[in-house]
Amino acid sequence: MIIVAGTLIILIMLLALYIAFLQRQLRNINRQLDKRLTEHTRQPIRLELLSRELNALAININKCLKAEENLRLKGIQEEKNFKELIANISHDLRTPLTAIKGYQQLMKNGDLSADQLKKLHTAQKHADELGRLIEHFFEYSYLLNAEPELNIKRINLTNLVAECLAASVTTLEEHNLTVRLEETPTVFVLADKEMVTRIIQNLIRNCVQHSNGDIKVSLLATNKAILSFKNPMKNTSVIDINRLFDRFYTGDKARSNSTGLGLSIVRLLAEQMGGSTAAFLQDGFLEIRVELPL
Structure with missing residues (x-):
């Protein structure tokens, strides 16, 4: 009985030590995750592992973190491309619109009938509206890409x-x-x-x-x-x-x-x-x- 009791005590002590070790590793995982969140680091999770399950958990956490980082970088690049696209569109639309308005002005100075003048006025209203829309594009692209100089x-x-x-x-x-x-x-x-x-x-x-x-x-x-x-x-x-x-x-x-x-x-x-x-x-x-x- 004494031998059995002694063996059980030893097993309980070893189990307690193992549980304490697992708790230490879990605290270490939480500490590293907190550091990533607060300090915006990109370090993978590192552990001194004896447990196969914790080892698999750390590997999967690192895979998820890596996938999230790749998505973040992809999103940043897509946002940059989108800003450049808006800026290019707003710039490219301005040139033909300027030409359209120029030709409209030349037509207005010509010999037009009342009906033709009415149609030209309608076309000018639409051209002016298009100009305002393009200015919105230009303003938005500028605000996105420029560092604001606040006064x-x-x-x-x-x-x-x-x-x-x-x-x-x-x-x-x-x-x-x-x-x-x-x-x-x-x-x-x-x-x-x-x-x-x-x-x-x-x-x-x-x-x-x-x-x-x-x-x-x-x-x-x-x-x-x-x-x-x-x-x-x-x-x-x-x-x-x-x-x-x-x-x-x-x-x-x-x-x-x-x-x-x-x-x-x-x-x-x-x-x-x-x-x-x-x-x-x-x-x-x-x-x-x-x-x-x-």
């Missing part, structure tokens, strides 16, 4: 919004739209004035293209400045609110006068200044909010 200053956001709305009165009237700017205390932000101006212009353009009624603009200062554009939508069922800021997303596929880049540019500019964007859809109204640092 952060304290600017009067309330006055800037009012100025941009006043400059867009003609366009708004052409689309039978009116804007109501809510009266609130003056809001100041720490931001790049040119970038904020482009944000406001894109928000106005988005409303002009998609609003089914008058536009409500409001400003609010909490821990951040909140700029809100709210407008009614004719068909809210076609809008995926979670994809609204995705590039090239257009809710209404029948609309051909939008690249789906306007709100993507808004988000990109806001994030470059430390801000954020959000969209809300309620009771037939679409609200776009932009938050900027005070």
Whole structure:
């Protein structure tokens, strides 16, 4: 009995040591995985192994990590290629459009009948719209590829919004739209004035293209400045609110006068200044909010 008891004690001690060793190896795996996550290293998992199962686990973890790294590098390359593609397309489209507008101007200066002038005017409107779409491509490709040089200053956001709305009165009237700017205390932000101006212009353009009624603009200062554009939508069922800021997303596929880049540019500019964007859809109204640092 003493021999059996002694043997059992020895076996229990050996088993306890083995379990402690396995726990040490598991802690080592967790420590190395944490290091990869926090320090963004690409080192494979290394162990002092006695267990075949742990050895197989480490090998499979390393295979998964390698596959994930390959996917990450592939995604980076594809994103780079995509940015270059957008830049090249926007550049290549500008040259023939300039030629088209030049020939249209020559035709306008010629001897045309009233019917021909009407058709030429229609063609010029489409050419101008194409020009605006190309400018969106060019702006987006520039923002993606260029390192932003921010000129952060304290600017009067309330006055800037009012100025941009006043400059867009003609366009708004052409689309039978009116804007109501809510009266609130003056809001100041720490931001790049040119970038904020482009944000406001894109928000106005988005409303002009998609609003089914008058536009409500409001400003609010909490821990951040909140700029809100709210407008009614004719068909809210076609809008995926979670994809609204995705590039090239257009809710209404029948609309051909939008690249789906306007709100993507808004988000990109806001994030470059430390801000954020959000969209809300309620009771037939679409609200776009932009938050900027005070």
